[in-house]
Amino acid sequence: MILITGGTGLIGSQLARMLVERGEEPVLFDVAPDMAAVKPIAGKVKIVRGDLANWSEVFNTVKEFKVKSIYHLGGMLSLPSDANPWAAYRVNANGTMHVLEAARLFDVERIVFTSTIATYARGAETPMRIDEATVQRPENMYGVTKLFCELLGRFYHKKFNLDFRAVRYPTVIGPGAKTKHMTQYLAWMIEYSIQNKPFEVWVEEDTMVPCIYYKDAARALLMLHDAPSQEIKTRVYTLAGITLTAGEFAETVRRHIPSAKITFKPDPEVVKMMGKGFSYIDDSPARNEWGWRTTYDLDKMIKDFQRSLEQR
Template sequence: MKKYLVTGSYGQIGVALIPAMIKKYGRENVIATGRKKPIPLFKELDVIYRRLDVRDQFGLRSLIVENDIDIIIHNASVLSATGEKNPQLAHSINFEGFYNVLEASRELKIEQLFTPSSIAAFGPTTPLVNTPNTTIMEPTSIYGISKVYIELMGNYYNLKYGLNFRALRYPGVLSPEEPGGGTTDYAIWIFYEALKNMKYTCFLGADVRLPMMMMSDCLKSTFDLIEADDAKLKHRSYNVTGMSFTPEELANAIRKYLPDFTIDYEPDFRNAIALSWPQSLDDSAAREEWGWEPELPFDKMVPAMLDGVSQRLGISYK
């Protein structure tokens, strides 16, 4: 069994990923890391947890050596909306932090470095409908620029040093957990506000279409790519998607379950970010090369999110 180290492990994705990894690979093979004390869920699950700021290259190397790590899943990042508020912080964590992980992976001969990229790696000059896997990438947010850097450096280390680097361009990831400061977060907060207050003020315009996927599909794509046969991979970074919708379409779908729900729109700086991102993704390269297929469509996502968020809030809506 391989040994895995996960950075940024208690974020929105980490809190779902770590339990799924423990189930799949065994508790003793998963080292979760993060900057703060372990969250209650990790204590409950008796997760092996170590403190790590990804900017600390010595701490990172010690953890890799001491735990004999084979595969790194690098999730630590400042997300898009938070990055625009503090580009200098985003630079230090997303660029320098990733460079530390990349260099440690090369020097310590890590078997595979997996990291999420994002639809934010695309920009206004990209064809935004059914965005191809290989296309123009001129993002205008610091977060998006960091994802292009990550993809290009990962590819370079693969060509130059043979590092087994793999990345997935996640769209907005939907789960009942509170999201970490991204532009697609509205599609999670809308469920919280619908269940608590029956109304939501959206920070994107009614017609802003973005690609998304449910957390179960995000984890599936992650495990599928990590486990894919290297000989089949013609790319190092892949588009993956599960669905695509606008705030208005989501509000209409929620009204089927909560007829009194209302939405209004007060677009802020995140609207401009969203308008520079793809509306939908072509994920045929992932489908052809390693058999990617999403399982949860839009009409099943809405009741799943209502169930998950109402459970977290302790509210019954049926």
Template sequence: MKRILVTGATGQIGTDLCDELRKIYGEENVISSARNAKSGITDNCIFHKLDCRDSKGFYELAKKYKVDTIIHLAAVLSAVGEQNPNLLWDINVNGLYNALEISRELNCSLFVPSSIGAFGPSTQKDNTPQITIQRPTTAYGISKVSGELLCDYYHSKYGVDTRGVRFPGLISYKTLPGGGTTDYAVHIYYEALKSGHYSSFIAEGTYMDMMYMPDAVDCIIKLMETDSSRLIDRNAFNVSAMSFEPEDIRKSIQRIIPEFTMDYNVDPIRQAIADSWPNKLDVSAAREQWGFDPKFDLDKMTDDMLRHLKNR
């Protein structure tokens, strides 16, 4: 990567990722874009308002800056998508099609995140394989499976250097979550410091894969910098750093804030989504093909989250 265009740059992943990319590649070589205002982007950074559905504007921006890499993060997430599936499909699939066409025309490498949501209730729950049945029951999951297949097609048909991972729930102290099913694991830290109590919308005993944002950012950069010849699966690597249920995260927080309490007010929509996903992914393909190696477990993440949020 030498010059990088990031779509959806003001979202949960984009905020952290763009900061790190600028440190590595220089501010002049990272072009941030998003549909909305430049929230969370510092004044001296290159930023353009861009709706990924605008194929002409998307193409002109990539061509203007002579980018060699597109990191396409623009997407509608799972819980929000169930409320507006038409918008989700328009952004998640039609926007991705634009990114693929622009990458083909301008010879760019393309990173597209998939998700644990690409699996469904018929998928093996524990140690979920890299290649397995995928029959998601949400609009979000269907859009992500479609994206995986589109990226595979553009690589095999046109030689586009497409790459991606299936992200689990992502946890960050820099930005609030944007409507995902795993968001309880972010909210709980804010409420632990703010009120000392949290009501979880995910039920006790519900295990989901998670990852701390520094590990997520590192795995994007590491995957994109890996020699293409090493990649077999290419567009949908399972990645995860930990798997836990709400009681696990409560106990981790209580090591530092003993008076913290938690109860449950389960959201049936998000709970149904969570129940359709795996408990724990097999990440061996990512480890073997490009050296995926997360650094944070649950307690290390809790320590770091609470420290940073307290300072804020």
């Protein structure tokens, strides 16, 4: 059996759809299940309402469903984590400890975890470049908890031989995301414009943020999960996606949706946390070890986004 924590979220529900297409019947564990997100696959998934911060709910689920693979996506995103670091500690840090312990005790064969390039963020004055040698020294609570989880997973692999693997996503863009996080403005530039609503961007026009479409993001998890163990050397893989400034992104949206009303009003708090963003990400370990490639460029992304919103 396959378990997805955060299984009714933006990426989790897409991953669930892909697993159902493969003939699986995944268990979706979520503290606030969004039934609308999984409506098309209702009946083909099992929904468990549970809190990652509550170890017994995690243990019970893993034991009851005889889980063999866990995709661990549940957690609090960037802005909510900084607004309530105590909750982020319980959910992201402790919650991941619970997932790893459940995996160890109940013989789970593989765990795929979703980390973030926010584990690098330092509010730098110039856009950062990321490769395997870049120091991870996050200054926001989200990045701090995610880096802890990466390291904890590596420790469980070394100490208990648990098959832990992870990706570090750039910003993931998709329709219908509800949780506001630092770089959510990219998806909302598209979504508000399609809905003919004005949108105010909270970073400066020259902020560079790499992004990836949610369908690619979910596909990466399947590819990483399925990669043979002998190919897994780096274990935690940064994914690159497409890198544009917020201004260039807005221009592309305007080209597709000429009625778009996008303006910029930087929020000093977010600007302080994000700095100028990221200019380059080396994702060659993912490419070389398990054949990673993105399939959605920005034009294809915006078209698919429009189609998906129309279908809702």
